[in-house]
Structure formats: structure tokens, C-alpha cells
Amino acid sequence: MYERVADLPLTVETCRVDVQERSTSSGFDRASTTIALSGAGETGRGEDVTYTNESHYSLAAHEVDLAGEYTLDSFSAHLEDVELWPDPPEEERFRHYRRWGFESAALDLALKQAGTSLGAALGRTYDPVTFVASTRLSDPESDESPSADRLAALQSIHADVAFKLDPTPDWDDILIAELAEYDVRIVDMKGLYEDERVASDPDPVFYRRVVDGFPSALVEDPNLTRGIRPIFDGHEDRVSWDLPITGVESIESLPFEPEWLNMKPSRCGTVESVLETIAYCEREDIDLYGGGQFELDVGRDHIQALASLCYPDSPNDVAPGSYNEPALSPDLPASPLAPPADPTGIGVGFGDPE
Known part of the structure; x- marks a missing residue:
């Protein structure tokens, strides 16, 4: 590529x-x-x-x-x-x-x-992009208890919206049962971060509660400690990796061959590394989905473009930036996002009306 x-x-x-x-x-x-x-x-x-x-x-x-x-x-x-x-x-x-x-x-x-466009250069077409809404249930800096209110608000705008959630140890069985009523595609354990503001506690009880509570969801970035690794025995195909993925070599260094990876081009750094990593995953039959990082400008279009060209039907965490606003607009775009009618460069304007 x-x-x-x-x-x-x-x-x-x-x-x-x-x-x-x-x-x-x-x-x-x-x-x-x-x-x-x-x-x-x-x-x-x-x-x-x-x-x-x-x-x-x-x-x-x-x-x-x-x-x-x-x-x-x-x-x-x-x-x-x-x-x-x-x-x-x-x-x-x-x-x-x-x-x-x-x-x-x-x-x-x-x-x-x-x-020309990236699609034309790669010999690929821009397809509609399926996406999930990634959201926390409460402000981690506040004392409020987590709730499903944000999910309900998003579902009131688009009834078929799917979600990527970041579980925290204060999620009890009652809350998880309530959340499981929604279409949760990915749960991000954030188990590999060192920043205590982001990282989650590697508690086997917490992990078991989440893994069992969302039986169809991918489990991203678990911390596979001695106590947690057995929870995934026979369920390795549900494990996805994000933070460690910085190129082909990083994939080959994972604890077991992955079925899914979160593709964030910024983690790879160079265009060469990004495209080589995507090509490697296609050869090795590893499924990819796009990942967002609260982009505020053209970076959001770029991760949507890569998803459109290479993994359009995955649970892509590439929702339009308006999904990250504290106050939700009733005009949020629905999934899938329409590709640009006349793309140039990498490609911008996903979901824009024709």
C-alpha cells in the first residue's frame, strides 16, 4: 500500500x-x-x-x-x-x-x-462508514454516580446507535445489567495506561463483572495479570488491542495472535507505518476498527477516511466530533456516514449532505 x-x-x-x-x-x-x-x-x-x-x-x-x-x-x-x-x-x-x-x-x-485522492491512489473506493458512539457515563473528576443517562439521550436522537464504553470499578451489577440493554459493541478496560487519571484497576472481580455482563462486546486493552488472564480463556477472540499498537512489530509482540485491533494512525506516526500495518492485518486476517482521540479538526476526517477505505463495516470509534460535545445536538449525524461525493487528498466531508 x-x-x-x-x-x-x-x-x-x-x-x-x-x-x-x-x-x-x-x-x-x-x-x-x-x-x-x-x-x-x-x-x-x-x-x-x-x-x-x-x-x-x-x-x-x-x-x-x-x-x-x-x-x-x-x-x-x-x-x-x-x-x-x-x-x-x-x-x-x-x-x-x-x-x-x-x-x-x-x-x-x-x-x-x-x-487525486487517497482512495484513487490505493485503488479503493470510499464506502459508508459505520460508527459507534464512545462516551463515559460520568465526569471522572466529579462525585456523581455513573448512569445510563448519556446513552438514553443519544438513543433518543438515534434509536439504533451503538456504543463503545469505558467501564470503571464503580459499575455494579445493576448498572451493567441496565447498560447491557443497549447495543454495546466495545468495552475499553484502559488496563495498559500508566496515567492514573485514565487507567482502570486490574481487579479480577471487576473484569469478570464486565466480561460476563457484556457477552457480545469486544474487550479492549485488558491488563492480563495472573489473576485476570484466566477470565479470557476460550474468549481470546473477544480481546482487542489499542494502546500497544504502534506498527507491525508491536502486533507480532502481543501475548497471542489477535482477532481485532483498534487502528489509530497517530500511534504509528508515519504514513509508511500506518499503511504497512493495515496491509499486514489484511494479509493476516486481523479485523480492524478505527479509533478516535477527541480530534477537533481534520484529524477526524482522516480517521473516517481510513475506515471508509479499509474497514467501513467495523464498529469504528470515529463518530463525528459533535458526539463529544457536553450538550448533545438533536441534529447529530446517524451511522453510517456517507462518504464524500468528490474526495481529494486524504478525504474530508464524511456525512455531509450532498
Whole structure:
């Protein structure tokens, strides 16, 4: 797949970064950076989804000169020697997030300068994108008890909406039974994070309650401690991985051969790694679904485009950004999202009316 785009000519004249910030339904203020590379009358855009807001403002105050003539592949090689972090990242994985912002902007620009789209370059069509709504049940910083209220509110807008949920140890049997009445496709255990604001407790009782309570749902990123691993005996096909997936080598290092993976391009960093990882999973018959990271701009369109081209019918966590707003609009788009009628670059405008 990468060979189909690696040699695209790329002219970069200017580089601009713009920071945006807004509140989310998960109780935190999200900032991200839109990277705009311009040249030969076209502009390509990407989004850096690093989670520390200060890092975005420090990048905005930092000059990045990328002017030159490249191929997409030589531009990627050039980035190895460019300082994209005026201040060191809080977590090393954020280096991939920023790298993907610049690489996706370059891919978008190269495709536009060639007068084509990612779908045409890969020989694929943009199909309608099935998505799930990913939501927490309560603000983790508040004292309110978790409830199904947010799910009920979303279902009142779209009766057939499906969900990706983040269980927490305070979910009791009564709440799980109530939640199981909804169409829950994925439960994200967040068992591999070190950040205590995100990570969940590796308690076998909690895991058993969730795994048994949602018998049809994929279980993402479990912490397979000695006490938890037996819970998945015979159910390995329900396990999905997200945080560890940074490329082909990371897949081969998993504790067992996966059936499902959450594909987040920012975790892979480069266009080459993203496309090689997708191609590897297709060869090995590993199912993928797209994953979101509270993108505020074009990054959301990009993960929708990859889902549209490569795994359109999966439970993609790529709902339009309006699903992350604290106050829900009655005009939320329904699943599946319509593909753009006349895509250029990576592809934007999913779900827009014709």
C-alpha cells in the first residue's frame, strides 16, 4: 500500500500551525494543533492530537521550516532531522502523535498536488462508514454516580446507535445489567495506561463483572495479570488491542495472535507505518476498527477516511466530533456516514449532505 503513495512528488512552500481548544463530554478541555502545509496552489492539513495542552501552544510559538521539493517518502525521511518538539513531550508516545500530524498533512498535500485522492491512489473506493458512539457515563473528576443517562439521550436522537464504553470499578451489577440493554459493541478496560487519571484497576472481580455482563462486546486493552488472564480463556477472540499498537512489530509482540485491533494512525506516526500495518492485518486476517482521540479538526476526517477505505463495516470509534460535545445536538449525524461525493487528498466531508 505504501508503495502506491511513497513516490508522490511534494512541494512545500509554507508551514502553518493553528491551535484549537474546547470542552469535551469526558470532563476535560481538549487542545489540538492543525498543521497546514502549502505549495503549488494547494494546502494539505493534518492534526496533532497530543494530550498535553501546553505542548500545542509551545509548538505554535516555534518556527518549523519545511520548505523544499520532496517525494512523500523523502519528506518523511527529512522529518527525522527536524525538531518538532521545542519542549520535550510528557510521554514518548506523543512524538508519534505529532509526527502523524505532519505526515498526514504532507500526504494530503501530495495527493492534492497530484490531483487525486487517497482512495484513487490505493485503488479503493470510499464506502459508508459505520460508527459507534464512545462516551463515559460520568465526569471522572466529579462525585456523581455513573448512569445510563448519556446513552438514553443519544438513543433518543438515534434509536439504533451503538456504543463503545469505558467501564470503571464503580459499575455494579445493576448498572451493567441496565447498560447491557443497549447495543454495546466495545468495552475499553484502559488496563495498559500508566496515567492514573485514565487507567482502570486490574481487579479480577471487576473484569469478570464486565466480561460476563457484556457477552457480545469486544474487550479492549485488558491488563492480563495472573489473576485476570484466566477470565479470557476460550474468549481470546473477544480481546482487542489499542494502546500497544504502534506498527507491525508491536502486533507480532502481543501475548497471542489477535482477532481485532483498534487502528489509530497517530500511534504509528508515519504514513509508511500506518499503511504497512493495515496491509499486514489484511494479509493476516486481523479485523480492524478505527479509533478516535477527541480530534477537533481534520484529524477526524482522516480517521473516517481510513475506515471508509479499509474497514467501513467495523464498529469504528470515529463518530463525528459533535458526539463529544457536553450538550448533545438533536441534529447529530446517524451511522453510517456517507462518504464524500468528490474526495481529494486524504478525504474530508464524511456525512455531509450532498
